[in-house]
Amino acid sequence: MATSTPQSTRPTTTGGRPSGAPRKGGPAHGGRPRRREGTSSGWGWGFSAPHLIGLAVFTALPIIMTVTVSLFDWPMLGDRSFVGLANYTRLLGDPIFREVIRNTAVFTLLYVPLNLVVSLGLAAWLTPRIRHRHVFRVIFFIPTVTPIVANAVVWRFLYQPDGLIDATTQTVAGVSAPNFLADDRFAMLAVVAMSVWQGFGYNMLIFSAALDSVPESQLEAAQLDGAGAWTLFWKIKFPMISPSVFFATTMTLITSFQVFIQPFILTKGGPGSSTLTLVQYIYNEGFQYQQLGLASAAAWILFVIILGLTAAQFAGQKKWVHYE
Amino acid sequence: MSDLATRPAPGGTAPHAGQAPRSDGSHRVRHVVSYVVLCLVALAFLSPLIYMVATSFKPRAEVLSTPPSLWGSEFRWQNYVEAFTYFPFARFMVNGIVVAAVGTAINLTVSALSGYAFSRLRWRGRNLVFAVFLATLMVPQDVLVVPMYVLMQQVDWVDSYQALIVPWAFTALGAFMMRQFFLTLPQELEDAARVDGAGTIRTFLFVMLPLARPTMAVLSVFSFITYWNSFLWPLIVVNDVNTFGTIPLGLQSFFGQQGSQWNLVMAASVISMVPTVVLLVLLQKHLVRGIVTSGLGGR
Numbered sequence: 001m002a003t004s005t006p007q008s009t010r011p012t013t014t015g016g017r018p019s020g021a022p023r024k025g026g027p028a029h030g031g032r033p034r035r036r037e038g039t040s041s042g043w044g045w046g047f048s049a050p051h052l053i054g055l056a057v058f059t060a061l062p063i064i065m066t067v068t069v070s071l072f073d074w075p076m077l078g079d080r081s082f083v084g085l086a087n088y089t090r091l092l093g094d095p096i097f098r099e100v101i102r103n104t105a106v107f108t109l110l111y112v113p114l115n116l117v118v119s120l121g122l123a124a125w126l127t128p129r130i131r132h133r134h135v136f137r138v139i140f141f142i143p144t145v146t147p148i149v150a151n152a153v154v155w156r157f158l159y160q161p162d163g164l165i166d167a168t169t170q171t172v173a174g175v176s177a178p179n180f181l182a183d184d185r186f187a188m189l190a191v192v193a194m195s196v197w198q199g200f201g202y203n204m205l206i207f208s209a210a211l212d213s214v215p216e217s218q219l220e221a222a223q224l225d226g227a228g229a230w231t232l233f234w235k236i237k238f239p240m241i242s243p244s245v246f247f248a249t250t251m252t253l254i255t256s257f258q259v260f261i262q263p264f265i266l267t268k269g270g271p272g273s274s275t276l277t278l279v280q281y282i283y284n285e286g287f288q289y290q291q292l293g294l295a296s297a298a299a300w301i302l303f304v305i306i307l308g309l310t311a312a313q314f315a316g317q318k319k320w321v322h323y324e
Numbered sequence: 325m326s327d328l329a330t331r332p333a334p335g336g337t338a339p340h341a342g343q344a345p346r347s348d349g350s351h352r353v354r355h356v357v358s359y360v361v362l363c364l365v366a367l368a369f370l371s372p373l374i375y376m377v378a379t380s381f382k383p384r385a386e387v388l389s390t391p392p393s394l395w396g397s398e399f400r401w402q403n404y405v406e407a408f409t410y411f412p413f414a415r416f417m418v419n420g421i422v423v424a425a426v427g428t429a430i431n432l433t434v435s436a437l438s439g440y441a442f443s444r445l446r447w448r449g450r451n452l453v454f455a456v457f458l459a460t461l462m463v464p465q466d467v468l469v470v471p472m473y474v475l476m477q478q479v480d481w482v483d484s485y486q487a488l489i490v491p492w493a494f495t496a497l498g499a500f501m502m503r504q505f506f507l508t509l510p511q512e513l514e515d516a517a518r519v520d521g522a523g524t525i526r527t528f529l530f531v532m533l534p535l536a537r538p539t540m541a542v543l544s545v546f547s548f549i550t551y552w553n554s555f556l557w558p559l560i561v562v563n564d565v566n567t568f569g570t571i572p573l574g575l576q577s578f579f580g581q582q583g584s585q586w587n588l589v590m591a592a593s594v595i596s597m598v599p600t601v602v603l604l605v606l607l608q609k610h611l612v613r614g615i616v617t618s619g620l621g622g623r
Contacts, residue, residue: 044449044450045447047441048438050438051435051438055457055494074474126362130362136366145549153576154590167388171391209612254464282470283560286469292474
């Protein structure tokens with residue numbers, strides 16, 4: 001994409017120095033005194049050390065700890081005891097946990113396609129010929145940078161009985177809108193609608209930039225052949241931006257499985273547990289009921305699901321992604 | 325870029341279709357209709373935020389009115405004053421800025437160093453370490469919060485600024501972005517610096533780093549906004565909201581206590597959104613480029 005490396009810098013990555021003798025790997029090489037290369041290995045480790053240590057302590061260590069903690073009955077305060085896989089068997093046998101997985105999957109199945117359709121549609125609409133295009137881009141991007149908590153609070157107000165939506169339907173059609181957030185037929189849809197509103201701006205920008213890089217010459221050639229806008233989009237533009245679409249789909253899939261703030265603020269997981277999602281379940285078990293072992297097991301299951309989804313995406317990409 | 329040829333003059337009011345080979349009136353009409361519809365879509369999209377701002381100035385009794393109206397009987401700035409007095413939003417803001425600024429500074433420093441090591445230095449183990457960095461990007465925060473909390477308990481950091489800042493300051497994304505940038509620089513630059521007698525550190529600090537300013541700007545904006553909006557972790561690690569609360573945590577807590585006072589809640593929401601919207605408007609070019617070139621997208 002746009003970040004491709006210019007030819008002139010390639011030698012850096014393949015290892016040649018302009019005036020140096022041919023090198024064969026590591027610093028311990030030859031009898032001649034080495035200048036920069038001799039110390040380069042130390043510099044490399046030195047430069048990356050602060051970041052590497054940080055990642056080791058705050059990412060690698062917690063990952064290992066997740067596995068360990070998940071094998072214990074580990075209350076937030078008090079004594080812990082090793083229980084083996086009991087947390088996992090308990091989760092898999094728990095009807096609430098199964099509902100949580102189902103809710104999260106339903107959210108994903110609704111959210112990802114809607115997000116992609118809206119963002120792709122608007123990106124296609126916002127061609128460079130649209131005047132004030134950058135203004136529209138900024139407008140549609142606003143809710144992606146504002147705090148999700150604030151977005152969700154605002155939407156909770158809209159969904160409220162006598163709130164903006166209800167008041168509008170009463171005025172226009174003379175009927176009350178459903179009490180979206182308290183009705184288990186509508187609560188998940190309400191969460192999805194709010195999430196699409198606040199989230200599609202990222203993908204829209206990615207698609208918009210990708211569409212900009214489709215060469216004009218190809219489009220003109222197709223237009224001369226009599227292709228309409230619809231054909232032009234699906235036959236020329238879409239195949240050319242398919243790597244971006246693939247990337248965006250993968251990322252959106254991963255993040256939608258981590259949905260938390262929207263249902264947490266809008267419904268607290270209710271009514272009943274009809275909008276309880278996986279991350280809120282982890283939060284509740286770990287920090288409301290203070291069962292860190294059970295919460296870790298659930299977190300590990302979330303991780304496996306996300307890895308699985310990513311792997312499946314990459315396996316499937318050959319079928320429809322066109323790289324040049 | 326390739327569309328420059330067919331683009332109307334910047335700021336020009338000439339009909340766009342005039343330059344197309346088969347221009348006619350219907351083309352132009354369609355263009356105008358499309359533009360008007362787009363404006364309506366944008367307006368509908370913004371309506372929740374417009375209604376939020378309008379409500380934040382209404383008297384409490386008029387908040388849930390049918391038919392809905394944009395303006396109350398009076399314009400109450402007082403709502404903002406009350407929101408600030410009910411809850412320490414000024415403190416939440418300062419906390420949010422300190423946490424985001426320090427976290428961003430740490431991330432920027434370690435990322436610039438490691439990104440440089442992964443792109444311009446040759447060392448044994450480089451590819452392996454870089455692969456490990458990339459692998460950590462696969463691990464979402466939600467998977468780490470439980471053990472991270474245990475870790476915070478062990479070092480006695482629960483309810484502290486360090487706990488809000490340090491655990492997430494080492495995300496590998498920054499290293500990846502800096503590496504991508506450094507790879508685009510020509511080798512001649514370094515060679516020239518070497519010939520002038522500059523060592524590795526001086527070359528990095530005075531030749532390479534100044535060139536990386538645009539990438540670092542993108543990285544800073546994203547890091548800052550991510551810290552500012554972060555919610556799950558503060559919710560877990562902060563018990564004393566009035567002292568260590570950040571804006572999202574404070575807003576949620578305020579909402580929990582004053583949930584029925586929608587005018588004040590909307591005022592608080594406006595307060596929490598303003599800094600991010602200002603950043604977005606000021607730095608839109610950086611943000612757009614950052615998303616496009618680094619793939620920070622996909623929320």
